Amino acid sequence: MKMSNLYAPTLKEDPAEAELASHRLLLRAGLIRKQAAGLYSYLPLAWRSLKKIEAIVRDEMDAAGAQELLMPILTDAELWRESGRWNAYGPELMRVTDRHDREFALGPTHEETVTDLITNELRSYKQLPVNLYQIQDKFRDEMRPRFGLMRGREFIMKDGYSFSATQESLQEIYDDMKQAYANICERCGLRALPVVADSGQIGGDTSVEFMALADAGEAALVYCDDCGFAADEEAATTSVEVTEGPGDGTLQKVHTPGLGTIEAVAAFFGFPENGTRKSLALIAEDGTPVVCIVPGDHELNECKAEHLFGAYHMMSDEELEAHGLHKGFIGPVNLPEGIRLVVDENLRTSKKWACGANEVDYHFTGACPDRDFTVDEWADLITVHAGDPCPHCGKPLAGARGIEVSQVFQLGTKYSEAMGATFADENGEEKPFLMGCYGVGISRTLAAVVEQHNDENGIIWPTSIAPFEVSVIALDKKGEAFDEAARLADELAAAGVEVVFDDRAERPGVKFADNDLMGFPYQLIVGKRGIKNGTVELKCRATGEREDVAIDEVVAKLAETVRSERR
């Protein structure tokens, strides 16, 4: 391919609307263009990379025994009503009415369609398990589409669905898919962590998200470099050590005028925040007033609180007053009657608490459970931090931000029960299928790779998904060096290398900048001076290293290098 023919319009300036590196670079290097909010065209360079990502995904899916098919994008609203998602999904679901006034969804996922597809055709446990997948444009009407391909309204997904007769079979497929997903990330050059996740909109009981590590990621993660544990901050559970508060262990009321924050109280006692107790007052969904207590250096975890209290809310100033509580001075001792006391598990062994005294401008030290107050419930309440011990091996957890690129779910019988999709088991009894679902964001993976692999000059493609593996740059516009560059490009192509020949009538500086921006893994720079010595310059985009290579060896050398890096 000649670069003079390639449709890859580059931009001189950073596009104003692009906040993320991937968004900015994919626009600047001529890989994507916005058609409307959250809707992008993938230009030839991006499309070449996307096809390679798709090929890797297909390869891993097929190796794991999954079979590819393609279902319609339009999915009948009737099916979505059966599953209950037509109403539950909300405005993110794009809806279409056809000329006969029949309603359809533009599928964001295809649980309903695939369940409908196999119903009455998969009839016996003998036909199971079956694992089906497709690669398709998906739709989600995001309130605020942004970050380029990260959060678009139309995006390319691999979605897959498995049907099993037993939990063991589901677990086996789920584990295979998890391994395949790890392989996909690795083969695409993505540093990603498999993270235990909330299951969200799709439902189900066990799920893992693969998070590509990137500062721009929307999710906050903790992970253990030592044992490989990783979790969303919101979902992680661990045991943290807590410091005992000051004092000799007797209950002491201390005058702490105006010290209504953990920071101020810790400073007053000359103590780490971890040695104080943080109290939070809320109203549970059923109206019960609750005080939660957590170690002073941790936060109440909203997901866990929701799990315990339903749709709760923190008490307003009026509600605090109505329940006899004093902002900044709440604590477990002398709690007004009728308030439920729920305390974080990590505090179960602590006997000397520094905590609010339920009296303005006073704290207690040496407060002791069972002696000075009664705990109604011990529970896991806190959000895990970087620095907390790994729940598996105890080493300190690291923190990072991540981009969700893929996810595996055990759906169980959520859809099969709702939609009456059953098979006959060994005893001839009709049972609902046990389902799993498995998604890979193909276009999001592209963006995540760019987010991880770039520098101030542009994209740095991993060879496995680079649009072209090598660019041959002619320093002259014609003459011997140009002809030699053309010849080398042809030879590389004949040797099976994906090569683009920068034949444009541009200055070398422009060519270097564009090739760095587009990020092809290797640049072969062909100039008069080198040719005189029988050499060309080979530049590695990732390391920036340059070396002179003999002209008659460079094709074989490069072909060997890229082959080894294709994975």
Next chain:
Amino acid sequence: MKMSNLYAPTLKEDPAEAELASHRLLLRAGLIRKQAAGLYSYLPLAWRSLKKIEAIVRDEMDAAGAQELLMPILTDAELWRESGRWNAYGPELMRVTDRHDREFALGPTHEETVTDLITNELRSYKQLPVNLYQIQDKFRDEMRPRFGLMRGREFIMKDGYSFSATQESLQEIYDDMKQAYANICERCGLRALPVVADSGQIGGDTSVEFMALADAGEAALVYCDDCGFAADEEAATTSVEVTEGPGDGTLQKVHTPGLGTIEAVAAFFGFPENGTRKSLALIAEDGTPVVCIVPGDHELNECKAEHLFGAYHMMSDEELEAHGLHKGFIGPVNLPEGIRLVVDENLRTSKKWACGANEVDYHFTGACPDRDFTVDEWADLITVHAGDPCPHCGKPLAGARGIEVSQVFQLGTKYSEAMGATFADENGEEKPFLMGCYGVGISRTLAAVVEQHNDENGIIWPTSIAPFEVSVIALDKKGEAFDEAARLADELAAAGVEVVFDDRAERPGVKFADNDLMGFPYQLIVGKRGIKNGTVELKCRATGEREDVAIDEVVAKLAETVRSERR
């Protein structure tokens, strides 16, 4: 792939809703399933074939210098308003309103999007030509979706668009695309004709449709086996020979009581229908009453008439009476005043017409133009038939029915002008792009291939797009023959053959029937008796021929055969 794992649910009975062979067989053999009217899932066997068709299309497009990209399915209504198609397209256009009340079309084609995409990025004639394509799900809300994949509401298309600075450049790309399309049909095993066509909804001035020949086709074609000319009956133009009518050349009025049809008049005179003149009365769009005269054995062509008379209609009985015309006895002589006489070109040299006398129960013979009546206009009026001479070589044309599988268009400046898409020419002047558009129905091609390649037992895949090239059929459910079959399947796979191993615990008869139905090009039948003699049976699905082949030669032989047939 083991057939026991393959998701390809076959049907024992012919599905009632399927009229066409392709629809019936794709359902029965477990290749497609209906999700809703005009919406189909492609199951793994169909999907494997579709991917091969896509690969052939990509190969031909890339070889012709086109570049692949992918545009969003959702296309902004604003662009469709600019082009004028938002209102012009009608209810076939599926429309979506997003959560912010912005309107979008589900793209049936992408002229607007691609024109918007390149505007302000392709700026100079130096960057031209550019030829871009994509493979994508398309949408058209058919009033009555039917015939399975032939006329669905969501279907897979390759659509491509070229941008040129000059007509010569457009013509060159158009010609290249035409050749590529012929190659695609040939490589997919499709007998198809390139047919001069009306340009229809998309517009433009020059276009060719590729019509796969099939009795079930919706279009009536004429073609010349000798020189390769082909055209839609509706669009074809040719010179037909006409017979002179009876008599000595003087104008004679003949009493023809009750003989109001061409057939009756020809029989009365003992003359071929071709020797009579057929008269048709209509009202042109501007209100002018018109009588058209054509050779008695031909029909007035509606397209050509529309071209001449605008939105015309045939006269009703009341209108005939109002204009002094008598049904069955209309003719050119003594035509009431104010009626325009338009005559088919083919009659220009004929001097002895047998025609209606404009008097009930009377005809003329020997009516002669210029002597007995005055022709207002000579024009091409007739629909060409099988048997008419080829307009290029004069040999008799053959008739056939066809399925439109692809089409090339010269759009010219229709979209670029409407949307203000211009480039600077050599003199720095802003000019609208000259555009071409090029479409291939990928899923329709699949159906057309099945429509052409089947027999009473099922599908007969051309090797180039077969879901699997070879099926290995074990006659026993276990034991030596089963193991040998498994080994041969593995060896074939290792030799690069796409093989499915029918390992199911079914009777041989069931396996034979299913494999014939699914239509894999070669069946390798492995039984105890053959093994004893060191042979297996090789069956060719297309010819039905069976031969015994030595076990130790069959893998190499089959690998060689399928390789040569892959194209």
